[in-house]
Amino acid sequence: MTTAPLTAEHGVGAASAAPTPAARTSGLRKVYGRTVAVDGIDLTVPEGAVLGMLGPNGSGKTTTIRMLLGLTAPSAGAVELFGRPMPDSAAEVLPFVGALVEGPGFHPFLSGRDNLLRCAMAEPLLPARAGARELRAAVDDALERVGLAHAATRRYRGYSLGMKQRLGLAAALLVPRRMVVLDEPTNGLDPAGTREVRQVIAQLHAAGTTVVVSSHLLSEIEATCTHVAVMNRGSLVAQGELADLLDGGTPTLDVVTPDREAGLDALRAAGITARAEVGGLLVELTGTDAPTAVATLVRAGVAVHEARRQRTGLEELFARLTEDER
Amino acid sequence: MTTTADHAAAPLAGPVPRTSTLRLVRSELRWVLRRPRTLVALGLLLLVPVAMGVTLVLSSTPAGGSGRGGPPLLGAVIGNGLVLPIAALSITMMLLMPLVVSMSAADALAGEAAHGTLRGLLLAPVGRVRLVLVKAVGVLTVAALAAGAVAVGGWVTGVALIGGDGLVTLSGTTLPLGTATLRVALAAAWVAAQMAAVGAVALAVSAATDHPLVVMAAIMAGLILFTVLGGLSALDWLHPVLLTDGWLSLADMLRDPLPTDNLVTGLLRAGCYALIGLSLAIARTTTREG
Amino acid sequence: MKRRKATLTAAAAGTVAGVVGLGLLALPTSASSAPSLPPVGAEQLVESVLREQPPAMGGTVKVDNALGLPAIPGVPEGSALLGGGETRVWLDGHGRGRAQIASSGREQTIVHDGTTTWRWDSSSRTAVRSTHPDAKKPEGTVDPSAAARQLISTIRSSSTVAVDGTARVANRDAYELVLTPAPSERTVLREVRVAVDAEKRVPLRVTVLANGSSDPVLQAGFTELAFGEQDAGLFKFEPPAGATVKDDERKPDRNAAKDHPKPKIVGDGWDTAVVVDLPKGKERGEQDPLAMVKQLGKPVEGAYGRGWLISTKVGSALVTESGRAALGAVPEQVLVEALGSTR
Numbered sequence: 001m002t003t004a005p006l007t008a009e010h011g012v013g014a015a016s017a018a019p020t021p022a023a024r025t026s027g028l029r030k031v032y033g034r035t036v037a038v039d040g041i042d043l044t045v046p047e048g049a050v051l052g053m054l055g056p057n058g059s060g061k062t063t064t065i066r067m068l069l070g071l072t073a074p075s076a077g078a079v080e081l082f083g084r085p086m087p088d089s090a091a092e093v094l095p096f097v098g099a100l101v102e103g104p105g106f107h108p109f110l111s112g113r114d115n116l117l118r119c120a121m122a123e124p125l126l127p128a129r130a131g132a133r134e135l136r137a138a139v140d141d142a143l144e145r146v147g148l149a150h151a152a153t154r155r156y157r158g159y160s161l162g163m164k165q166r167l168g169l170a171a172a173l174l175v176p177r178r179m180v181v182l183d184e185p186t187n188g189l190d191p192a193g194t195r196e197v198r199q200v201i202a203q204l205h206a207a208g209t210t211v212v213v214s215s216h217l218l219s220e221i222e223a224t225c226t227h228v229a230v231m232n233r234g235s236l237v238a239q240g241e242l243a244d245l246l247d248g249g250t251p252t253l254d255v256v257t258p259d260r261e262a263g264l265d266a267l268r269a270a271g272i273t274a275r276a277e278v279g280g281l282l283v284e285l286t287g288t289d290a291p292t293a294v295a296t297l298v299r300a301g302v303a304v305h306e307a308r309r310q311r312t313g314l315e316e317l318f319a320r321l322t323e324d325e326r
Numbered sequence: 327m328t329t330t331a332d333h334a335a336a337p338l339a340g341p342v343p344r345t346s347t348l349r350l351v352r353s354e355l356r357w358v359l360r361r362p363r364t365l366v367a368l369g370l371l372l373l374v375p376v377a378m379g380v381t382l383v384l385s386s387t388p389a390g391g392s393g394r395g396g397p398p399l400l401g402a403v404i405g406n407g408l409v410l411p412i413a414a415l416s417i418t419m420m421l422l423m424p425l426v427v428s429m430s431a432a433d434a435l436a437g438e439a440a441h442g443t444l445r446g447l448l449l450a451p452v453g454r455v456r457l458v459l460v461k462a463v464g465v466l467t468v469a470a471l472a473a474g475a476v477a478v479g480g481w482v483t484g485v486a487l488i489g490g491d492g493l494v495t496l497s498g499t500t501l502p503l504g505t506a507t508l509r510v511a512l513a514a515a516w517v518a519a520q521m522a523a524v525g526a527v528a529l530a531v532s533a534a535t536d537h538p539l540v541v542m543a544a545i546m547a548g549l550i551l552f553t554v555l556g557g558l559s560a561l562d563w564l565h566p567v568l569l570t571d572g573w574l575s576l577a578d579m580l581r582d583p584l585p586t587d588n589l590v591t592g593l594l595r596a597g598c599y600a601l602i603g604l605s606l607a608i609a610r611t612t613t614r615e616g
Numbered sequence: 617m618k619r620r621k622a623t624l625t626a627a628a629a630g631t632v633a634g635v636v637g638l639g640l641l642a643l644p645t646s647a648s649s650a651p652s653l654p655p656v657g658a659e660q661l662v663e664s665v666l667r668e669q670p671p672a673m674g675g676t677v678k679v680d681n682a683l684g685l686p687a688i689p690g691v692p693e694g695s696a697l698l699g700g701g702e703t704r705v706w707l708d709g710h711g712r713g714r715a716q717i718a719s720s721g722r723e724q725t726i727v728h729d730g731t732t733t734w735r736w737d738s739s740s741r742t743a744v745r746s747t748h749p750d751a752k753k754p755e756g757t758v759d760p761s762a763a764a765r766q767l768i769s770t771i772r773s774s775s776t777v778a779v780d781g782t783a784r785v786a787n788r789d790a791y792e793l794v795l796t797p798a799p800s801e802r803t804v805l806r807e808v809r810v811a812v813d814a815e816k817r818v819p820l821r822v823t824v825l826a827n828g829s830s831d832p833v834l835q836a837g838f839t840e841l842a843f844g845e846q847d848a849g850l851f852k853f854e855p856p857a858g859a860t861v862k863d864d865e866r867k868p869d870r871n872a873a874k875d876h877p878k879p880k881i882v883g884d885g886w887d888t889a890v891v892v893d894l895p896k897g898k899e900r901g902e903q904d905p906l907a908m909v910k911q912l913g914k915p916v917e918g919a920y921g922r923g924w925l926i927s928t929k930v931g932s933a934l935v936t937e938s939g940r941a942a943l944g945a946v947p948e949q950v951l952v953e954a955l956g957s958t959r
Binding site: 495 | 620623624626627628629630631633634635637638639641642676702704716718720721722723725734736738739741743840847850853854855856857858859
């Protein structure tokens with residue numbers, strides 16, 4: 001783990017020579033038979049970012065991730081990882097990319113450690129001459145990191161869902177990476193496990209590793225990501241820095257009151273922009289906040305039946321998407 | 327860990343880091359040979375000649391009588407123990423060994439895909455062509471071990487239980503123990519080559535599906551179809567193309583001097599099947615979803 | 617994508633190569649063009665064949681038949697000869713020889729070491745020894761040279777003999793000697809072709825063609841042949857341990873059991889018919905011949921009473937209820953006449 005910053009330093013160095021994003025797609029499209037899985041995805045993941053791919057189930061997150069990693073060939077469009085075309089450059093790029101896609105995949109008859117050892121033997125970044133001891137050290141390190149050291153010798157068959165998920169994470173973290181892609185990493189994890197995954201992501205971010213994490217939970221994205229890409233029905237609805245998207249648009253307060261005229265006057269006197277609406281007032285929360293606005297109204301003797309802060313930006317967007325799903 | 331750091335220090339510049347093929351093959355073989363069902367299958371194959379030998383010793387006349395009706399070589403085993411490994415090979419290669427080999431090929435790609443581990447290998451990354459080749463080495467190893475198990479089991483049982491002074495060939499000559507053992511080894515190698523061809527075709531099926539059972543069912547169905555086609559004399563123009571058609575010539579190993587024609591044709595035929603199977607497996611793996 | 621295309625192209629090439637390879641294996645050994653050889657007269661060729669002793673050689677003989685024989689249950693030994701089996705033959709050029717008739721999971725070996733002939737059958741694990749004071753060629757071997765010689769001398773009187781082009785048999789240049797029955801002959805055969813090695817004057821292949829069929833009904837020839845010294849060990853036979861060794865007490869003509877009456881020959885040339893009395897009842901565990909005939913033959917009636925006719929493309933056999941049989945490479949009518957003339 002101590003080596004992760006080293007990798008990142010070099011990674012940054014390489015990136016500064018050629019300022020390419022860690023991942024970029026243009027016009028990405030995938031069609032299965034007559035079903036369009038994703039269409040027109042232009043995604044950019046800046047180096048060093050933690051990008052959350054947010055979207056309801058079936059919105060094309062996994063398909064996009066699979067095309068990023070060269071597991072699926074796109075029907076149209078292009079994918080670049082670190083400036084190299086995928087899947088043609090898979091051999092050069094993928095060693096530096098760790099991934100947990102579509103759940104963990106391991107052999108039930110092998111122990112957790114043996115499963116990881118098998119992954120390690122296929123890992124190009126573990127030097128060709130690495131003896132059994134070096135491979136084992138890398139494996140034990142990864143197991144330690146995801147909190148599975150105690151169950152290393154147990155057969156995968158007997159693992160709980162959470163343990164399986166952790167083992168999958170361990171495989172992605174076998175060697176220091178420049179990019180880690182995690183598809184729904186907290187699936188099946190208890191709250192403690194979820195916290196640990198967030199910690200791992202934070203550590204990776206601190207070390208300068210680019211992380212792409214997909215989720216259908218806004219809370220998870222908000223907690224860990226610097227960037228967000230929102231997907232719905234196979235297309236990219238929004239992308240950008242988390243802060244920008246969260247604060248996008250003007251936050252407003254919906255006030256239900258019978259005394260619209262009095263209210264408007266009181267607010268104007270206090271320098272707060274507002275306008276009358278059917279059944280109440282719409283208060284803009286620029287330069288002020290909700291408690292101040294409500295207090296101003298109450299002080300002026302305006303009857304406030306209800307005041308509701310309208311959701312903005314990401315929240316609003318995501319709420320709409322998940323409502324669509326229902 | 328420092329070594330790891332040094333190695334990771336030059337990402338995307340300079341030579342592409344590549345896993346050594348040897349390490350991949352070692353890993354594959356470890357995996358194949360630790361799989362419980364591989365071991366059980368090989369153990370069963372080892373027991374087949376032992377069971378045959380014990381049965382022959384207990385009932386001095388085999389069920390097949392003097393070669394008509396029953397397995398043709400069984401009659402030659404009485405008092406002639408070194409025929410046992412070859413007789414056992416000729417019997418097991420018809421169904422049992424293809425089953426074991428196709429099982430191994432089924433696990434190699436379809437099974438890995440079903441477990442989600444194929445994705446892990448592709449992401450490592452192991453190139454798709456190299457992946458198929460490494461898998462082919464695994465299947466070939468199982469084929470060789472399967473033939474070897476039957477041959478060794480048959481040799482030991484034949485020498486220990488039945489005995490005999492050297493090997494009496496079908497031609498009526500007697501081969502000394504050393505030459506006879508060489509013949510047994512040659513027969514096992516020939517059978518292993520035939521099984522490798524079955525394995526390559528199975529690998530092609532395995533590359534096309536995520537269900538291991540489909541692979542085994544397809545191979546069994548293919549073998550049965552080939553046997554039926556091979557039995558129709560109206561189709562004898564087709565027979566030289568059928569993989570199973572040359573399998574009866576294993577009995578040539580028991581003739582003296584050794585007639586090589588059919589055996590060599592059998593090898594060439596197996597080679598063609600192996601080439602087709604491997605090519606299709608590579609083509610399908612290259613295009614398949616990881 | 618470029619790399620992927622290259623891989624797919626290579627894989628397609630591999631598949632095609634494999635399929636082509638299989639095709640090559642399935643193709644009959646290519647009929648290479650007829651070699652050009654100095655012309656030779658038919659008489660001269662036959663003479664040279666009769667004169668030349670078969671030299672030391674080793675090869676494989678394959679018999680292909682399209683006789684249209686009904687499948688006979690429990691056919692006696694020798695069936696491998698007709699069943700498209702392969703026979704390996706070695707001759708040392710001094711009267712010693714070895715033949716191995718292979719069939720599925722079984723082999724019959726015949727070794728003539730100069731004074732003794734051994735017949736080994738792997739299925740019964742018996743070695744039968746017969747001693748010949750005079751060094752004769754081993755009987756029963758499919759030696760095309762002996763077969764052709766016999767054929768030519770019997771048929772010369774009633775046939776046209778001509779050299780009709782050349783052929784290549786078992787990678788050797790050969791003249792094609794063609795025997796055609798004279799128009800007066802009443803036979804179902806159209807012609808018999810014998811390929812004779814141009815250098816060694818050894819018959820390499822005998823082909824029998826019947827009326828009404830362009831494909832040979834019977835062909836016996838070398839598929840592989842090498843002239844030269846053969847391993848001396850091949851011309852000895854040592855009964856293996858555990859084998860039953862028997863002395864052959866039968867007459868040299870092993871096809872006629874000792875109680876068989878002598879067959880009568882009717883006619884000559886191509887329309888020769890043989891009339892025999894069938895042995896009655898079961899003997900030596902074999903099936904009653906009459907019962908078998910009844911199973912296979914077509915019931916017929918005539919001056920001879922009731923009978924059964926078995927016809928193939930190269931000839932027919934007529935067996936009467938009273939146990940008499942006539943056979944020959946002739947139509948039914950000739951057999952009926954033969955039965956009548958020997959009554």
